[in-house]
Amino acid sequence: MSDTPPADDDTVPSARALLKERDYLFFWGTRWTGSFAAQIQSVAMGWQMYALARQTRSVEESAFLVGMIGLAAFLPVFLLTLPAGEAADRYDRKKVLLLCLTGEILSVLALAVATVQGWASPALLLVIAALFGASRAFFAPANTALGPMLVPRRLLPRAIAWNSLAWQTASIAGPAAAGLLVARSAETAYFTTFALYGVSALLVLSIRGNAKPETNPGSRWQLMKEGLAYVWRQKIVFGAISLDLFAVLLGGATALLPVFARDVLHVGPEGFGILRAGPAIGATLVALWLAANPIRRKAGLFMFAGVAVFGLATIAFGLSKSLWLSVAALAVLGGADMLSVFVRQTLVQLVTPDHMRGRVASVSSVFIGASNELGEFESGVVARILGPVGAAVFGGVGAVAVTALWAKLFPDLRRADRLE
Template sequence: MSNSPPATPPIDPSPSLYKGPLQIPAFRSFLLARFISVLSYSAQSAAIAWHIYETARETTGVGQSALYVGLMGLCQFVAMFITTLPAGVVVDKYDRKKVMGFTIAAQAVIALGFFALAVTPDSPFWALFVLSACLGVTRSFIAPAGSSIGPMIVPRDMLPKAIAINSLSFQVGGVLGPALGGVLVAASTGFAYGVSAVLFILAGIIILNIKANTQPDYAGGSKMEMVKEGLSYIWTNKVVLGALSLDLFAVLLGGATALLPIFAKDVLHVGPEGYGILRSSAAVGAMATAAWLARSPIRRHAGKWMYGGVAIFGICTIIFGISQSFWVSVAALVVLGAADMVSVYVRGTLVQIVTPDYMRGRVASVSYLFIGASNELGEFESGVAARFLGPVGAALFGGIGSLIVTGAWVKLFPALYKSDSL
């Protein structure tokens, strides 16, 4: 195992200097960079899904093209899975704002690659999946780096509120990004990629110019020892393990993101503009909930809040699947996003507050591996299910599966269910 952790934590702003996290200049810069990055990533993701679906639909039909959209998520996840644990070690050894800034710069280069494919006639279809895999690699670095910077620039007593504000910023970007992507795709897929590249460059410049010490205290040990230490921490902390795995399996089954292009074009018949609204709907609910949590953080019955959020997530997935009305589908996704935000908030607060700083990168890497598995593998699962069950059947299968997982996890992780104060 690695050497003993450092006796003192990284520089922590004095709580007496600030009344709230937004008064901290470094946190404001971090928040702005994170928002722009999420806005760009969300717009680009919407463009990629539409690009792949449209390209495949012309030659293979609706069912097969849905599978290709799912394969995009699988490519991202496989790449992220391979690089996640090494990325956590990097985040715990090197300046975290530099790791995040250079990773965002890499995302800008990837966006330019998508742009080149979009504007080049008869560009190879497989190249879309190669670039999607590269995007998965960048996510394995940017997620733990971003998660680990916050606690270094915000006093511990302000951290729960800072997490809620950061989540709000994330969700605002998630709301505007897909809508922006839908509008830009309606004009030109290449134009959507170009705008994303410019936004990534801007976010990278801001994050690299944060005036704060984000160099972690390196505890020593080999890379393998550092990886083992992070995995051991999560495995032995059953509350954290339960929270991460609940989100993994519930969203893995219930994720409907991969189905949205199919529902927009072939079920609800609303085109790219309606697709942008559908992509944004869950983020609207999450944004409203994050705003509420920023003003009134959850203080008691945290475990019950989390389980309740996951259960509502499954119910809304079922409603979305059977709906034939565009606005009913939008409403279901809004409530789904709100419920998901509650579970994300509880999980994020637990992990960031409990984990010591010297291993935050590794723990955050595993955490985001679980999240990535639920999102990207969830898209693959939905694509495969849609291929054999149709889009409606796939949504019903996922929603019912999420409810079954919620009930099972109450029995498997009673400590999480009984968790009270954050």
């Protein structure tokens, strides 16, 4: 990656220079609050689905329904990813974000009211998950593509790093906060999410700069094909996002945490909150380590190592019978995931030109959505067959196998060196 100049001169400005960019600060705030809210909503819906299903169904059947939330959220992302990327490269990106946040505010409010009134059901949760997926399909590419428009070119490398940090820290804090909130009640988690989405929308409204990209020539279909062709040709981009897809698709043990908390470790909602904090603990420690010791060389090897450790920690979690050993395994899992995600996101954004960012981000988002939401579905299906413990172990073994296979299939990704 060393052939990409980090700025207009030979030096990279300090992070303090970003503090002078008013619009970027509001953007960073909306990126963080929106991601934080989405994490809380996702965790709360999984816990509530399992609690509702266990009233009348077995452990295996209830775990399967938890996985169905992931499938319901993923299908709209898959179906809408190409038009969402094209929209991010054609329309005002700020307006796209506001429309998405409005949809999320209304859907989570409906879910909160239904929970308070006692109307919540597995069917309602699946409908809300589908609406949530449709909104995030358009939110992700517009959000990713907007950030670089709000800073001078010389600050772009710093902005990319801080964009990643916003998403990563929200992914750290969100599940941990959700575990604590659902221990109190599901409606508490939903109303908190509602407030966070509202803050995110206000921050978007505070951005004054131009958010409409330069007009791209060609029809919508031509632009969508161009985005797909670019991702396919850039083997570092394709290898990085597909590695994440298959590794997390197989190793999505965190989707089964409600099952483990209630019927494997028998620790209830309080224990669920502690388990949910496990990945956050590990990810926080690794994030702090990366801040003090940024990766300078052999970035590709670091990413592959992170995915491999992620798989091994998933196996350890599945086999554990102790709450604290499970928390330790989840902490290692979270730290390894943080390492691989940091490298992947930085690599992808650095090699993508600005006029392609929306479409590349949309393709990346469908891969990420597949890894997370379809990973939940895969875990639910396998848990229906092998039970929750067997599903976790199976997923961990699969993640390790994918790491070895991708290291062979994508040598350029394995040899990626500097994150500059």
